[in-house]
Amino acid sequence: MTDDTHDKPDAGGGDGGDALVSAFTAAGAEYLFCSSGSEWAPVWESLARRHRDGDPAPEYLDLTHETVAVGMATGYGLLKRRPQGVLLHAAPGLLQGSMAVHGALLAGVPMVVASSESTTYGDGPGQDPGGQWYRNLSIVGGPHHVAQPFTKWANEAAHISTLPTMVTRAAELSWRAPAGPAYLNIPLEILLEDWDGREAKPVVPPGSTHSSPEEVDPVAQMIREAKNPVIVTETTGREAGGFEALIAFAEAWNIPVVEPDSAVCGNFPRTHPLHAGSDIGPWMDTADLILLVNCRAPFYPPSRRPSKAKIVVIDQVPQRPHIVYQVLFADVYLEGNVANSLRQLAKRAKDLDEQAVRIRCETQEERHAAEQKAIAAAEEKAEQIDGVDPVLVAATLRRLLAGRDGIVVDETITHSRVVKRHLQTADPDSYFYVQGGLGQGIAVALGVKLAAKDRPVVLTVGDGAFTYNPVIQSYDASKSYDLPVLIVIFNNRVYKSMNLNHRRFYPEGAAAETGEWLGTDLHRLPRLAGFAEPFGMHTETVDTRDALAPALERALKAVAEGTTAVVDVLVTR
Numbered sequence: 001m002t003d004d005t006h007d008k009p010d011a012g013g014g015d016g017g018d019a020l021v022s023a024f025t026a027a028g029a030e031y032l033f034c035s036s037g038s039e040w041a042p043v044w045e046s047l048a049r050r051h052r053d054g055d056p057a058p059e060y061l062d063l064t065h066e067t068v069a070v071g072m073a074t075g076y077g078l079l080k081r082r083p084q085g086v087l088l089h090a091a092p093g094l095l096q097g098s099m100a101v102h103g104a105l106l107a108g109v110p111m112v113v114a115s116s117e118s119t120t121y122g123d124g125p126g127q128d129p130g131g132q133w134y135r136n137l138s139i140v141g142g143p144h145h146v147a148q149p150f151t152k153w154a155n156e157a158a159h160i161s162t163l164p165t166m167v168t169r170a171a172e173l174s175w176r177a178p179a180g181p182a183y184l185n186i187p188l189e190i191l192l193e194d195w196d197g198r199e200a201k202p203v204v205p206p207g208s209t210h211s212s213p214e215e216v217d218p219v220a221q222m223i224r225e226a227k228n229p230v231i232v233t234e235t236t237g238r239e240a241g242g243f244e245a246l247i248a249f250a251e252a253w254n255i256p257v258v259e260p261d262s263a264v265c266g267n268f269p270r271t272h273p274l275h276a277g278s279d280i281g282p283w284m285d286t287a288d289l290i291l292l293v294n295c296r297a298p299f300y301p302p303s304r305r306p307s308k309a310k311i312v313v314i315d316q317v318p319q320r321p322h323i324v325y326q327v328l329f330a331d332v333y334l335e336g337n338v339a340n341s342l343r344q345l346a347k348r349a350k351d352l353d354e355q356a357v358r359i360r361c362e363t364q365e366e367r368h369a370a371e372q373k374a375i376a377a378a379e380e381k382a383e384q385i386d387g388v389d390p391v392l393v394a395a396t397l398r399r400l401l402a403g404r405d406g407i408v409v410d411e412t413i414t415h416s417r418v419v420k421r422h423l424q425t426a427d428p429d430s431y432f433y434v435q436g437g438l439g440q441g442i443a444v445a446l447g448v449k450l451a452a453k454d455r456p457v458v459l460t461v462g463d464g465a466f467t468y469n470p471v472i473q474s475y476d477a478s479k480s481y482d483l484p485v486l487i488v489i490f491n492n493r494v495y496k497s498m499n500l501n502h503r504r505f506y507p508e509g510a511a512a513e514t515g516e517w518l519g520t521d522l523h524r525l526p527r528l529a530g531f532a533e534p535f536g537m538h539t540e541t542v543d544t545r546d547a548l549a550p551a552l553e554r555a556l557k558a559v560a561e562g563t564t565a566v567v568d569v570l571v572t573r
Helices: 003-007 016-026 038-053 066-080 090-107 132-137 143-150 163-175 213-225 242-253 338-347 354-384 390-401 416-423 441-451 463-468 471-480 496-505 510-514 528-535 545-560
Strands: 031-035 059-063 084-087 111-115 153-156 181-185 229-233 289-293 310-314 332-334 407-411 431-433 457-462 486-491 538-542 565-570
Touching: 016 038, 016 163, 031 038, 031 066, 031 090, 059 066, 059 471, 066 084, 066 090, 066 111, 066 441, 066 471, 090 111, 090 132, 090 143, 090 181, 111 163, 143 153, 143 181, 153 163, 163 181, 213 289, 213 310, 213 332, 213 338, 229 242, 242 338, 310 338, 354 390, 354 416, 390 416, 390 457, 390 486, 390 545, 407 416, 407 441, 416 431, 441 457, 441 471, 457 463, 463 486, 463 528, 471 528, 486 528, 486 545, 528 538, 528 565, 538 545, 545 565
Parallel strands: 031 059, 031 084, 084 111, 111 181, 153 181, 229 289, 289 310, 310 332, 407 431, 407 457, 457 486, 486 565, 538 565
Antiparallel strands: none
């Protein structure tokens, strides 16, 4: 290919940039989340041409950090559940964004991530890719080898003729269970090469797999014969229709539902009488049937198995290939679509042992009433404490969000149990816990807001996690793309989880003797709300109980009016 050929504006189908944009359009990607790199000039030119000519293309988001690009794609995908495009810069950009890509894998979010590599280093025909590839950007084996451990699938689009269909394949792979990010290395030389215009076929949703009646009937009989069954779930609410199907299933059979601390989203209304809290412990020795519904890792330590319960695993892909070590102790698997399996089982809730159902309903009513009483008592106590207790923050958020159809994205560690317990979320797609390493929360919340612009989005985050985030770049994205969110910082001025582990491992060690707790102090940080001020955002710092609710009310009002708000709450613990 010569420069003259490349410069012809309408030669054939354009170049590799056109091929890539065409393929993402066919894949149904609404957005390209891009942290810019020099290899993407062909894509930018294709988009400019399509904008000029009125041709279809995904909306392009120009983001200034890789974690922001991937995190926003993750948040968007949590609600939309279909693959989007993410463009990073070379191997360094992939490495910078790798934590967020891994988080998307754990969260089960489909996306096609691409970055680039040079293959000629200026010695081949055609345009010069630039000396930076020879000196700094290339990585031995190519970035697709780097991406393999933290993606569902990674490969290289090695020729212009296969580029569109490689994007199709990556999108289709990423969308199928277990959903997750697929990666493509697209050499810059391929992006600059002439394309003959052969487009990829549009990507259609995956077909649904169903468990057969021969598989479902025996499970229904196991439930019918059980005296003390329990459902344990981590990610049912992440599946389309899963939240509603789990309610129908639990109600049809009158089975309590446990959402362990490892739950990554809202799966069942926490206000529902059948919600049985977050501790599977009470059932380990008493349950005769445990139904693991989309539950990746129910028992910890993994060797801690129930003493007498049969275990049924209901999960389309129960053995998750990206989990290093996974122990389920299954007796039976139902591996069809989870929502469909639950609906089939709900229909079979007939000929029940009325006495057994009545006993477990009465027991669960007592359990649920005790939990609600304990929640109320904890909130009443928090109202009496000097300073701002974390329980009060979560409870106040619950009251202020009531009736607003809000969504909470949670990136707390020490306070995650408090947030889940006292927010009491009751609707599908209303709560998500950020997966993988800390520092993605703001971006994920922005992506959620992009997918649900009419709903208030709140990020709850600890001060330590907040400082891991690319804060400035996230605020830039919020401002540039009109994505107002409320950020509530649970600021205890310490890496509390690190400190707790130090104390747990060395309760009578030198640090306990001298008070020298290393790796934990965050008092030296400046006022965290202040980073939002240059962007014209609403900021509040709260350190008294009486100031909390008014500050959060003002912040939610600012968000409703279109401005991101940051409330830094100095909590007591």
